[in-house]
Amino acid sequence: MTSQQCPLYHYIQHEKFSLAKSLDDASVVAHKNILLNLYQQGWDHIAKHGDFKRWQAAFAALPLEKTNTFKNGSRIKVGQAEETSCSQSEITAALKALCPWRKGPFQVFGVNIDAEWRSDWKWQRVYPHISPLWRRKVLDIGCGSGYHLWRMLEAGASFALGIDTSPLFAFHFATIKRYQPQAQAFYIPAGIDAMPEHMRSFDTVFSMGILYHRKEPLSHLLRIKELLISGGEMVLETLVVNGDETTCLMPKGRYAKMRNVWFIPSVAMLTLWLERLGFHDIRCVDVNTTSIEEQRVTDWMQFESLADYLDPQNTAKTIEGYPAPKRAILVARV
Numbered sequence: 001m002t003s004q005q006c007p008l009y010h011y012i013q014h015e016k017f018s019l020a021k022s023l024d025d026a027s028v029v030a031h032k033n034i035l036l037n038l039y040q041q042g043w044d045h046i047a048k049h050g051d052f053k054r055w056q057a058a059f060a061a062l063p064l065e066k067t068n069t070f071k072n073g074s075r076i077k078v079g080q081a082e083e084t085s086c087s088q089s090e091i092t093a094a095l096k097a098l099c100p101w102r103k104g105p106f107q108v109f110g111v112n113i114d115a116e117w118r119s120d121w122k123w124q125r126v127y128p129h130i131s132p133l134w135r136r137k138v139l140d141i142g143c144g145s146g147y148h149l150w151r152m153l154e155a156g157a158s159f160a161l162g163i164d165t166s167p168l169f170a171f172h173f174a175t176i177k178r179y180q181p182q183a184q185a186f187y188i189p190a191g192i193d194a195m196p197e198h199m200r201s202f203d204t205v206f207s208m209g210i211l212y213h214r215k216e217p218l219s220h221l222l223r224i225k226e227l228l229i230s231g232g233e234m235v236l237e238t239l240v241v242n243g244d245e246t247t248c249l250m251p252k253g254r255y256a257k258m259r260n261v262w263f264i265p266s267v268a269m270l271t272l273w274l275e276r277l278g279f280h281d282i283r284c285v286d287v288n289t290t291s292i293e294e295q296r297v298t299d300w301m302q303f304e305s306l307a308d309y310l311d312p313q314n315t316a317k318t319i320e321g322y323p324a325p326k327r328a329i330l331v332a333r334v
């Protein structure tokens with residue numbers, strides 16, 4: 001990552017510069033240095049990953065041309081086939097070297113990436129129920145590829161920051177952002193615990209698909225509270241089970257083959273947690289059993305997926321015998 005000729009090096013430096021500029025404008029200025037340090041440390045950490053050189057080469061093999069073509073919507077599109085000297089098979093090969101693609105869908109210079117998850121379906125369930133994002137500063141904790149950051153900008157957010165601990169997702173976000181350098185979407189490769197305390201900076205904080213991965217879910221919710229401005233909104237999407245306010249599932253080991261699942265409360269218990277932590281106007285706006293159409297194996301994610309995590313005799317159960325994945329969306333204010 002030392003050569004200035006390297007597209008990734010160029011991207012990382014340019015993004016740092018743009019992020020610094022945006023942090024000057026936003027009410028997050030007091031935390032600018034910490035966030036910029038987190039950004040740099042995050043990329044330094046990624047550079048030590050065993051697959052880094054392969055990902056870096058793939059990134060370098062993507063079209064070097066600039067493009068003004070950007071289309072937000074269900075499938076996020078950058079560039080068109082005729083805007084680059086790269087062939088479709090060259091672009092496909094570069095993008096395939098960044099597999100597995102788990103969150104999408106995207107299109108890059110004419111090549112469709114059908115990710116494991118239809119992240120657009122989740123957004124369809126979330127978007128009608130949240131406060132309008134127009135001119136809001138938003139944070140997406142565990143943002144994955146950043147798919148939803150683009151949808152938040154589409155909805156009018158003035159600044160959309162994503163944080164995530166997965167190195168490969170940083171490359172997926174970069175694959176789109178390098179062609180939209182002026183967009184106010186940013187990705188910091190860091191976890192929520194590294195965020196400055198008591199920021200009170202964001203109008204909306206999203207936490208989607210992460211609470212059940214946390215060993216201390218109440219601390220996670222309290223951290224979200226501290227990240228929000230007074231009157232700000234939390235959008236929480238997480239796994240739930242049926243039951244009343246005394247019900248919470250802690251799997252004995254794996255849940256749907258995932259090792260890192262800790263607490264799966266009922267909606268009633270989740271609501272109680274939020275009440276006790278001081279959230280207001282708590283609404284459960286959606287409950288949805290995840291379908292094998294929404295999470296599935298594709299050409300871009302060829303490992304196991306939801307169908308392999310369910311009991312083949314009874315798809316209402318996971319392979320371990322727990323209730324199959326069901327997700328709720330809760331919206332609350334501080």
Ligand SMILES: C[S@@+](CC[C@H](N)C(=O)[O-])C[C@H]1O[C@@H](n2cnc3c(N)ncnc32)[C@H](O)[C@@H]1O
Nearest residue numbers: 141142143144163164165166191192208209210
């Ligand atoms: C199930 S995915 C959800 C992605 C996206 N939010 C969505 O709803 O489609 C969970 C994400 O949380 C990230 N993650 C796990 N622990 C995290 C932490 N402590 N801080 C930030 N992100 C984390 C993972 O890398 C992963 O990308």
